[in-house]
Amino acid sequence: TRGTPQMVHFGAYPKTVRDDDTLQVFGTVLDTAGVICSLSYRIDNAAYNPVSPLDGTCDGPSESWSLVLPGKTLGYGKHRIYIKAQSVNGDSVTDFVEIQASGTLKPTLWIDNFDDKNLVSMLPTNARWYKYHCGTDSSTLSTVFDTLAPFGANLRTEFSIVQPGDLSYEVYASTYLALDTIFMDTARPPIRGITFRYASTHSAATGSFVLEVQSNRVKDYDHFNKIIENTGGTWKTLSLSWGDFAQYGWGKPVDSLALKSINKIEFRMRHEGKGWLALDNLAFLSDSGNSVIGIKDLHSHVWNREPVYRQMYRGILFSMPETKNRASLMIYTLKGALVFRADHITPDKKSFYWDCRSSGGQRVPAGLYIARITAPGVIRESKFYIVR
Incomplete structure (x- = not known):
């Protein structure tokens, strides 16, 4: 009696995939009265693509696979990953798993x-x-x-x-x-x-x-x-x-x-x-x-816990990093608006005095600001208050 291929094991991990994740689709198909001659997969309604079994060749009654897909190839939303197994006698079986792609958040x-x-x-x-x-x-x-x-x-x-x-x-x-x-x-x-x-x-x-x-x-x-x-x-x-x-x-x-x-x-x-x-x-x-603007920087950098500024009369003195390269100082509001910028600060300057005025020369209002000091290989940030 001619057998029909059957999926005896089929799954995917993780069920929710981010762009920087990889999706692993795995399983085993069995044909008790035949030989599995091909495996293929497709995502949603796309065309089928070949899948290599774990032993490298489809030539037995049982074949297992482990397919790895980059998360960035999946757009946000639900997707179905289909696997199709074909037997030499012409029979086939198709099954699918559902996953959720979160995209780049x-x-x-x-x-x-x-x-x-x-x-x-x-x-x-x-x-x-x-x-x-x-x-x-x-x-x-x-x-x-x-x-x-x-x-x-x-x-x-x-x-x-x-x-x-x-x-x-x-x-x-x-x-x-x-x-x-x-x-x-x-x-x-x-x-x-x-x-x-x-x-x-x-x-x-x-x-x-x-x-x-x-x-x-x-x-x-x-x-x-x-x-x-x-x-x-x-x-x-x-x-x-x-x-x-x-x-x-x-x-x-x-x-x-x-x-x-x-x-x-x-x-x-x-x-x-x-x-x-x-x-x-x-x-x-x-x-x-x-x-x-700003929240990515607030979360992704290693912060220097030492104070990078001290209050002075009508201004703030920022401590500059020890580096052989030129540095930059940027002052932002909490909503990400650039208030002041100074570039090409030479390595011999151990500090930089800011008079609490914008790049256009206007006095900045009282409030909370973010200072960012950068140089090749160096990023320092800190919140500070200006009180009028």
């Missing part, structure tokens, strides 16, 4: 950096941070100014969680941003994820932190969670696409989260114990539109 909309409240005005005017404690309220929420670059002001929640033995549910503390009117703006690029800096401590070894994003699109359960690492007090940057989240409770796919309908962003502190959570530089991610 970049910060396109500030949520909050706790330094310049004008940034929050990009969200609904009623957007506000709150604290919550399930059980006896012993948590605090405050905006703290950290004088060590680069953090500037940040939002800090200190918590003390006690789990009574007679409670059947878990006690937790949280800090959250409430958007009483759902955040929807069709003029902006679709929101694909979130990025932020954070630091945390928890006295319990089992203590954990969870980021939860909520939408009202799914009426029965709209909570999408991602467990985030306890950093032990070290500041870290985390960028997440919605595909990194899982729905709490009902197990629905994460794309049930309406990408533009978000009414709550919550950071939860779980399990009995004491500690704190600090947040800074939160922004939404998109795969289209313009990046928020």
Whole structure:
């Protein structure tokens, strides 16, 4: 009796693919009464391309494969990867797996950096941070100014969680941003994820932190969670696409989260114990539109923790790096507007005095600014205030 090829194992990893990821498609096909003579694949409705089996040649009743595809070859959205196996007797079998490609995500909309409240005005005017404690309220929420670059002001929640033995549910503390009117703006690029800096401590070894994003699109359960690492007090940057989240409770796919309908962003502190959570530089991610100027630099460079400036009468003296090359100094507003620029600063200058005037000679207003000093192999940045 002539057999028919059958897929006995077929899968893909990861299910959500970023541009800098590789997608691995793997599996095994079996024909008990024949020989597999060819393997091929296609993405969505594209043409089929050949696949080499692991042993190099299709010449047996069982063949396995492992296909590697660069994430950047997939555009944003859902895709089907089809595998077709052909037998020498003319029979064939075709199967597919579905994956989600997130594309190149970049910060396109500030949520909050706790330094310049004008940034929050990009969200609904009623957007506000709150604290919550399930059980006896012993948590605090405050905006703290950290004088060590680069953090500037940040939002800090200190918590003390006690789990009574007679409670059947878990006690937790949280800090959250409430958007009483759902955040929807069709003029902006679709929101694909979130990025932020954070630091945390928890006295319990089992203590954990969870980021939860909520939408009202799914009426029965709209909570999408991602467990985030306890950093032990070290500041870290985390960028997440919605595909990194899982729905709490009902197990629905994460794309049930309406990408533009978000009414709550919550950071939860779980399990009995004491500690704190600090947040800074939160922004939404998109795969289209313009990046928020400055936030990429704030996240991607190693910061010099030593102060790069000191206050002087009517001006600021910046310490220049020790280098054999010429350096540049740029001053930006938090929204990324270039205020002042000085190039070709010679290596013999150990400092540079700025009189707090723009390149056009006007006095700059009071506020928070970003200084950036660059030279070949050197990047230094810091936030600083000008007080009038």
